[in-house]
Amino acid sequence: MLMRPDAAEGRQLMLAANHLLPRRPDAAWCRLFGRYAHAFAEDARRFVLLHMDDRRHFHAALLAAWHSGKQPLLAPHRRPPLLHSLRQLAFLDASRCLGPAQALPRRLPEPSPLPVEATFSLFTSGSHGAPCRVDKPISSLAAEVVTLQHHFGAALADDVPMLSSVGHQHIYGLLYNILWPAFAGHRCLPRVVSAAALQQRLQALTCRGGSTPYALCTTRLCGEILGRHRRKTYWCPSCQPMPDETAC
DSSP states (O other): OOOOHHHHHHHHHHHHHTOOOOOSEEEEEEEHHHHHHHHHTTTSSEEEEEOOSOOHHHHHHHHHHTTTTEEEEEESOOOOOHHHHHHHHOOOOOOOOOGGGGSSSSSOOOOOOOOOOOOEEOOOOOOOSSSEEEEHHHHHHHHHHHHHHHHHGGSSSTTTEESSSSOOSSHHIIIHHHHHHHHHHHHSSHHHHHOHHHHHHHHOOOOOOOOOHHHHHHHHIIIIIGGGGOEEEEEEESSOOHHHHHHH
16 A cells, blocks of 8 residues: 555545545536435435446535445446346435425525545445445545555646546545545546546656556556657555655
């Protein structure tokens, strides 16, 4: 894992990251958040199933669920058999809960600091039996956001686009696609980028790349892409940042 920031900086960043709110939310995102929060408040069920492809909807629904006192459930994928089995457990499906805009109240809920004791749940894929639920506190997400911003925030300009080939249903994808970019004020594409498209973008841009060791092997970013361009660097998020002579 990455080394944690010092205590003073950690307290300052944790205060902001515990909220897990976007740094510069636009009016459209805030209204989307309000629509989800209103829909969740109207339903008595505790658990909210999240599996939308669109990252803006996913992000707004995730924070709205916490805001409404719900527990978000993250499905590992969107294959019909899995979604059907999860819906049978009487979870509120966020993708089906938004009503017509004309039926909304004039004043919708607004984003606000989240309770630090809130939790979320990940589901295993069910490839070896029934999907299993794993509960986690949002403080674990906040700590990862703090660490990513501490190590890499200064290396990235404001509003830099964030590209990823990992879906936001995965815990790493949720961090790198949604929560850290939103907290740091970076742009994020609305949907996942294929490995081939990611390689094309890396070839066309002078950029910094971030990857897990597994992705470096499967997409050959190190030898085929990053190795050709001395100005491009990369790091592995599951360990400490690489030394310059190793990463470049």
